[in-house]
Amino acid sequence: MIAKPVSHIGGGRxxxxxxxxxxxxxxxxxxxxxxxxxxxxxxxIAILVVRFVYGLGSxxxxxxxxxxxxxxxxxxxTGVAFAGGAxxxxxxxxxxxxxxxxxxxxxxxxxxxxAYVFYAGALVLDLGRxxxxxxxxxxxxFGFNSVLFLVAWHFxxxxxxxxxxxxxxxxEWLGLKRARRILGSLTLGAVIFGVTLSxxxxxxxxxxxxxxxxxxxxxxxxxxxxxxxxxxxIFSGLSMIILEGTISERVFSAQIDKKHRHSHEDLLxxxxxxxxxxxxxxxxxxxxxxxxxxxxxxxxxxxxxxxLVEVLGFVLVxxxxxxxxxxxxxxxxxxxxxxGALIGILLNRLNTSIIAFNWNxxxxxxxxxxEFVVTLTVVFAEIWVFRWIVLRMPVLRExxxxxxxxxxxxxxxx
Amino acid sequence: xxxRDFMKVGTAAxxxxxxxxxxxxxxxxxxxxxxxxxxxxxxxxxxxxERACSEAHGLPVPDIEHDQALAxxxxxxxxxxxxxxxxxxxKGEVFVKKQCMHCSQPACGAACLTNAMYKxxxxxxxxxxxxxxxxxxxxxxxxxxxxxxxxDSWNPKLQKCSMxxxxxxxxxxxxxxxxxxxxxxxxxxxxxxxxxARLRIYHHPDRYVHKIYGExxxxxxxxxxLSAVPFEELGFRMDLGTTxxxxxxxxxxxxxxxxLFGLPxxxxxxxxxxxxxxKALEGATS
Numbered sequence: 196m197i198a199k200p201v202s203h204i205g206g207g208r209x210x211x212x213x214x215x216x217x218x219x220x221x222x223x224x225x226x227x228x229x230x231x232x233x234x235x236x237x238x239x240i241a242i243l244v245v246r247f248v249y250g251l252g253s254x255x256x257x258x259x260x261x262x263x264x265x266x267x268x269x270x271x272x273t274g275v276a277f278a279g280g281a282x283x284x285x286x287x288x289x290x291x292x293x294x295x296x297x298x299x300x301x302x303x304x305x306x307x308x309x310a311y312v313f314y315a316g317a318l319v320l321d322l323g324r325x326x327x328x329x330x331x332x333x334x335x336x337f338g339f340n341s342v343l344f345l346v347a348w349h350f351x352x353x354x355x356x357x358x359x360x361x362x363x364x365x366x367e368w369l370g371l372k373r374a375r376r377i378l379g380s381l382t383l384g385a386v387i388f389g390v391t392l393s394x395x396x397x398x399x400x401x402x403x404x405x406x407x408x409x410x411x412x413x414x415x416x417x418x419x420x421x422x423x424x425x426x427x428x429i430f431s432g433l434s435m436i437i438l439e440g441t442i443s444e445r446v447f448s449a450q451i452d453k454k455h456r457h458s459h460e461d462l463l464x465x466x467x468x469x470x471x472x473x474x475x476x477x478x479x480x481x482x483x484x485x486x487x488x489x490x491x492x493x494x495x496x497x498x499x500x501x502x503l504v505e506v507l508g509f510v511l512v513x514x515x516x517x518x519x520x521x522x523x524x525x526x527x528x529x530x531x532x533x534x535g536a537l538i539g540i541l542l543n544r545l546n547t548s549i550i551a552f553n554w555n556x557x558x559x560x561x562x563x564x565x566e567f568v569v570t571l572t573v574v575f576a577e578i579w580v581f582r583w584i585v586l587r588m589p590v591l592r593e594x595x596x597x598x599x600x601x602x603x604x605x606x607x608x609x
Numbered sequence: 610x611x612x613r614d615f616m617k618v619g620t621a622a623x624x625x626x627x628x629x630x631x632x633x634x635x636x637x638x639x640x641x642x643x644x645x646x647x648x649x650x651x652x653x654x655x656x657x658x659e660r661a662c663s664e665a666h667g668l669p670v671p672d673i674e675h676d677q678a679l680a681x682x683x684x685x686x687x688x689x690x691x692x693x694x695x696x697x698x699x700k701g702e703v704f705v706k707k708q709c710m711h712c713s714q715p716a717c718g719a720a721c722l723t724n725a726m727y728k729x730x731x732x733x734x735x736x737x738x739x740x741x742x743x744x745x746x747x748x749x750x751x752x753x754x755x756x757x758x759x760x761d762s763w764n765p766k767l768q769k770c771s772m773x774x775x776x777x778x779x780x781x782x783x784x785x786x787x788x789x790x791x792x793x794x795x796x797x798x799x800x801x802x803x804x805x806a807r808l809r810i811y812h813h814p815d816r817y818v819h820k821i822y823g824e825x826x827x828x829x830x831x832x833x834x835l836s837a838v839p840f841e842e843l844g845f846r847m848d849l850g851t852t853x854x855x856x857x858x859x860x861x862x863x864x865x866x867x868x869l870f871g872l873p874x875x876x877x878x879x880x881x882x883x884x885x886x887x888k889a890l891e892g893a894t895s
Contacts, residue, residue, distance in 0.1 A: 247763060249761065249763065250760055250761045251758075252761040259687075260754065290883070291880075322743045323765040324741055324743035324764065327723065327742035331723050336723040336724045336725070340719050340855060340858075340862065341719060341720055341721055342858050343721075343744065344722035345865060347722055383880065387880075388873065390876060391868065394872060404749075405857040405858045406719070407749050407750060408752075408850075409849055
């Protein structure tokens with residue numbers, strides 16, 4: 196896609212020079228974020244080397260009773276829920292054509308794409324025999340009746356759909372007008388496909404735990420786990436957009452055009468409204484499952500307390516906060532609600548996958564410091580790539596006003 | 610004779626050979642699931658089965674005379690496919706052998722996205738290293754927590770009892786069954802094992818509790834257990850239900866094609882219906 200139009204212009208030189216120029220770091224090197232993230236990433240890489248030479252046991256606290264730990268429970272199961280914003284927003288903008296939200300689509304899709312590449316990519320770090328990761332793809336062995344087979348395929352296909360959704364920004368960055376037009380025409384198809392895949396794998400991540408019935412505490416195990424995971428991914432994604440938008444506004448303020456900044460608050464309240472509604476639906480589902488299971492007697496234990504903290508403190512309370520913030524137009528409160536809802540997601544996913552997993556067994560699992568470092572490495576690496584792209588491609592700023600002169604345009608004119 | 614006929618004859622000859630071998634292994638119909646009946650009232654805790662198992666599969670052989678392993682409760686591990694545990698029960702001490710149950714519809718097999726955990730046509734559930742990517746979803750799913758992972762290897766295997774599938778293909782029974790000095794273990798088609806088990810309960814109604822563990826648990830297992838005391842006393846989980854574990858994900862998987870084809874159609878419809886004005890339409894493709 197990149198090489199062809201350039202050779203048409205004549206010679207790959209300008210593009211190479213352009214890329215070389217683009218790859219250089221921009222901005223000050225000694226920022227607090229860099230000072231924390233660079234050592235962490237280096238340490239994380241060292242840990243991963245040890246992990247691939249001496250096995251998973253050398254750096255993780257995983258055991259026969261806890262085959263899945265932080266790398267799956269947080270990086271994959273929670274990370275994918277956090278990345279749900281991309282499918283929700285593309286649905287709203289391209290399918291429902293709510294143009295109001297168009298300015299934040301690119302940043303959200305980029306976030307979603309990178310989250311999938313890094314967090315779902317972290318899955319490979321957790322595989323004991325990663326060189327066989329292609330087996331379910333190339334047709335060597337299709338485990339059709341496996342939920343994980345479905346999730347794996349959908350991760351892969353969804354990443355492709357997101358690449359297509361984001362590709363117009365890359366084409367604009369490279370100044371490829373024709374490619375931009377062609378790629379732009381693929382967007383709607385990619386969105387419809389992507390929303391469908393997201394529906395299935397967000398719920399699929401929950402369905403993974405359906406067969407762990409005897410291991411998960413009954414307050415978290417329900418046959419409706421896939422539906423709960425799907426519904427919660429909606430407000431999870433929306434909350435992440437609100438939070439991420441708030442951070443981007445400060446960090447990348449030079450990139451955000453005036454028009455966007457003015458309408459930004461209005462967008463946030465719209466997203467908050469969506470989050471409040473989906474939170475309420477989720478809370479209602481949770482309540483139905485609870486009542487239907489007649490689980491009152493389970494509340495009188497430490498598990499019951501944990502459950503109440505999760506469902507009341509981090510589902511119902513954020514729901515009320517979102518509603519109040521939207522009605523009274525309080526941006527600060529909206530952000531608090533978003534953080535609360537995200538903590539609720541984190542609690543729910545970790546409770547299902549780690550904390551209430553093996554609740555009735557003597558086995559314990561507390562992640563090792565190495566597992567935390569690798570998780571941080573994954574998050575930091577994602578932020579580095581996000582920052583690199585945002586500072587170069589038209590993600591936050593309006594597409595038409597490109598700051599740097601584009602070499603191929605000049606060579607074409609010459 | 611054309612090529613196709615030749616193939617037919619060849620296949621038939623092969624089938625006969627296989628059938629002949631299976632008959633020697635007393636498995637009868639090769640399409641029937643085989644299993645092992647464990648009569649815990651006969652087990653003396655000698656652990657000859659543990660040693661035979663380790664020797665048959667190239668695992669570290671336990672020193673069963675001296676290692677005092679019965680003092681503590683043990684689980685199978687990545688170096689031991691089967692263990693014998695001692696239980697103090699209402700009827701005195703009882704020994705129970707533990708290993709993969711070889712479920713009729715195994716959760717691990719349904720969980721595996723590469724079919725590495727595989728239910729063979731004759732019953733044993735085996736692990737195939739050339740397919741496995743080490744995701745450990747089988748371990749998450751197995752209600753008996755049987756697949757064990759080699760956490761300390763760069764090239765880890767999943768270790769669990771294979772019911773000596775390789776030996777069965779050579780017409781032999783599982784190594785542990787052959788090593789048992791008290792006939793506590795019986796190898797054969799599950800149908801026959803059920804008859805044997807029922808017959809023993811019928812003839813000695815006072816010696817056994819009237820239950821065969823594995824008859825219906827998780828939809829039926831290849832390994833069956835008889836006991837003199839309630840199975841709870843022997844560390845068996847009684848809360849696993851009688852539903853085959855793959856059933857728990859079946860509804861979800863059946864819903865997948867519906868969503869996969871229905872949702873795009875719905876979205877396309879919504880897209881067309883939401884055609885608010887010209888400007889919005891232009892924006893939608895940018």
